[in-house]
Amino acid sequence: MKKFSILIAGGGSTFTPGIVLMLLDNLDKFPIRKLKLYDIDKERQGIIAGACEVILREKAPEIEFLATTDPEEAFTDVDFVMAHIRVGKYAMRELDEKIPLKYGVVGQETCGPGGIAYGMRSIGGVLELIDYMEKYSPNAWMLNYSNPAAIVAEATRRLRPHSKVLNICDMPVAIEERMARILGLKSRKEMTVRYYGLNHFGWWTDIRDKEGNDLMPKLKEHVAKYGYVVNDGGDNQHVDASWQDTFLKARDVYALDPGTLPNTYLKYYFFPDEVVAHSNPNYTRANEVMDGREKFVFTECKKIIENQSTEGSALHIDEHASYIVDLARAIAYNTHERMLLIVENKGAISNFDPTAMVEIPCIVGSNGPEPLSIGEIPQFQKGLMEQQVSVEKLVVEAWVTKSYQKLWQALTLSKTVPSAKVAKQILDDLIEANKGYWPELH
Numbered sequence: 296m297k298k299f300s301i302l303i304a305g306g307g308s309t310f311t312p313g314i315v316l317m318l319l320d321n322l323d324k325f326p327i328r329k330l331k332l333y334d335i336d337k338e339r340q341g342i343i344a345g346a347c348e349v350i351l352r353e354k355a356p357e358i359e360f361l362a363t364t365d366p367e368e369a370f371t372d373v374d375f376v377m378a379h380i381r382v383g384k385y386a387m388r389e390l391d392e393k394i395p396l397k398y399g400v401v402g403q404e405t406c407g408p409g410g411i412a413y414g415m416r417s418i419g420g421v422l423e424l425i426d427y428m429e430k431y432s433p434n435a436w437m438l439n440y441s442n443p444a445a446i447v448a449e450a451t452r453r454l455r456p457h458s459k460v461l462n463i464c465d466m467p468v469a470i471e472e473r474m475a476r477i478l479g480l481k482s483r484k485e486m487t488v489r490y491y492g493l494n495h496f497g498w499w500t501d502i503r504d505k506e507g508n509d510l511m512p513k514l515k516e517h518v519a520k521y522g523y524v525v526n527d528g529g530d531n532q533h534v535d536a537s538w539q540d541t542f543l544k545a546r547d548v549y550a551l552d553p554g555t556l557p558n559t560y561l562k563y564y565f566f567p568d569e570v571v572a573h574s575n576p577n578y579t580r581a582n583e584v585m586d587g588r589e590k591f592v593f594t595e596c597k598k599i600i601e602n603q604s605t606e607g608s609a610l611h612i613d614e615h616a617s618y619i620v621d622l623a624r625a626i627a628y629n630t631h632e633r634m635l636l637i638v639e640n641k642g643a644i645s646n647f648d649p650t651a652m653v654e655i656p657c658i659v660g661s662n663g664p665e666p667l668s669i670g671e672i673p674q675f676q677k678g679l680m681e682q683q684v685s686v687e688k689l690v691v692e693a694w695v696t697k698s699y700q701k702l703w704q705a706l707t708l709s710k711t712v713p714s715a716k717v718a719k720q721i722l723d724d725l726i727e728a729n730k731g732y733w734p735e736l737h
């Protein structure tokens with residue numbers, strides 16, 4: 296069996312140890328000969344890498360391991376690049392969230408002005424990774440889950456149309472795991488789903504078991520009462536109260552269109568006033584993550600380094616992330632797995648912009664994804680998606696042409712922003728905050 300060489304780009308990510316543990320747990324399905332980490336922050340990556348080195352020594356000493364900030368060393372002899380970079384790190388996420396809140400607007404990592412600001416930072420970073428990959432390992436595939444995935448995907452479509460990049464998000468995976476729990480199934484893989492939308496902006500229209508039985512009625516009954524909150528508390532990644540609020544709020548999001556089941560992120564577009572009212576402008580999700588996941592992961596990694604052992608470590612396998620192995624296997628072994636990916640519409644949603652990057656089921660094989668046909672979508676979803684996809688396209692246009700005007704239009708068009716005046720105030724603050732990260736706009 297062929298063994299693969301994997302590069303994790305954004306090696307210093309809080310998700311890296313969980314993903315490495317997950318990869319090691321799946322070696323029988325996806326054998327690895329080399330595992331490399333790449334980041335531009337040597338110090339941050341060094342802590343994660345120090346722990347990963349110990350983990351590998353204990354669990355799979357045969358795998359060659361390397362952490363580097365040198366692109367050539369990182370990207371040479373690689374089969375898959377797993378990309379999860381956060382350009383500007385949590386310090387900039389904090390500003391993305393706090394600046395809009397100053398003006399009474401949703402402050403969120405990937406939605407509204409925060410997502411737009413993050414997009415303007417991420418495009419260059421992700422394109423750079425693609426270029427390194429194509430220079431040093433032209434046969435490799437990039438599995439990209441760097442956010443904001445919608446804007447990044449539009450940028451890759453427009454600026455690197457022939458690159459082997461697959462854009463994917465794990466929010467539907469996390470929700471489907473909850474659905475499986477609600478239904479009493481062992482795994483989300485017992486369900487076959489139909490879903491469409493944009494990234495962090497979509498709906499399930501049909502969910503069946505392998506015999507073809509309709510599972511939507513039971514799920515709807517649950518979601519109408521409890522959203523996606525599950526009795527057993529769910530998974531270990533979403534214990535924070537803010538995530539529980541989001542899963543519960545799906546109940547109200549669902550009420551808007553009881554014919555479908557919604558992605559949790561729609562709450563930021565349907566209930567922005569409530570989201571703002573419940574936000575603390577001085578302590579946002581970025582602060583929660585820095586005080587929670589980041590502190591936890593880095594403390595645990597430092598302990599492992601100090602002890603040169605994982606004994607007693609609280610780091611856990613990121614089981615959610617096994618969708619990444621499914622995706623890599625689909626390419627490597629031509630499995631034809633059915634997965635939700637962010638791909639160019641090209642008529643799959645027949646009454647929607649063919650050039651939009653949409654999140655829909657695809658059959659994935661060695662040649663990449665083959666999107667399934669969705670057909671016509673209703674007026675409500677179509678209207679929402681047209682507005683949102685225009686925001687995403689305008690951001691990429693603004694980045695390419697360095698246009699202040701286009702970015703102002705993007706902010707004004709976002710459903711989360713009340714007026715052009717507020718859009719301009721937020722934009723001017725964001726420009727100041729993002730100096731050195733965004734292209735200079737004129």
Ligand SMILES: NC(=O)c1ccc[n+]([C@@H]2O[C@H](COP(=O)([O-])OP(=O)(O)OC[C@H]3O[C@@H](n4cnc5c(N)ncnc54)[C@H](O)[C@@H]3O)[C@@H](O)[C@H]2O)c1
Nearest residue numbers: 305307308309310335336379380381420440441442464465
């Ligand atoms: N698509 C999804 O569903 C999904 C799910 C979870 C996380 N994510 C994304 O994964 C990423 C990592 O999240 P995190 O919370 O662990 O962030 P993090 O800040 O802990 O890690 C990101 C790392 O990226 C590095 N980085 C920044 N710019 C870089 C560049 N140009 N080249 C190489 N490395 C660079 C940083 O130095 C940092 O170490 C984010 O983009 C996040 O939004 C996506």
Ligand SMILES: O=P(O)(O)OC[C@H]1O[C@H](O[C@H]2[C@H](O)[C@@H](O)[C@@H](O)O[C@@H]2CO)[C@H](O)[C@@H](O)[C@@H]1O
Nearest residue numbers: 404442464465466467468469532580584615616
């Ligand atoms: O606020 P954060 O940084 O905790 O989460 C933001 C991300 O939320 C989603 O990812 C979840 C994912 O759904 C879950 O399976 C697990 O891996 O945790 C992730 C982080 O909580 C979303 O899909 C991402 O795009 C966001 O970045």
Ligand SMILES: [Mn+2]
Nearest residue numbers: 444464465466
């Ligand atoms: Mn996501």
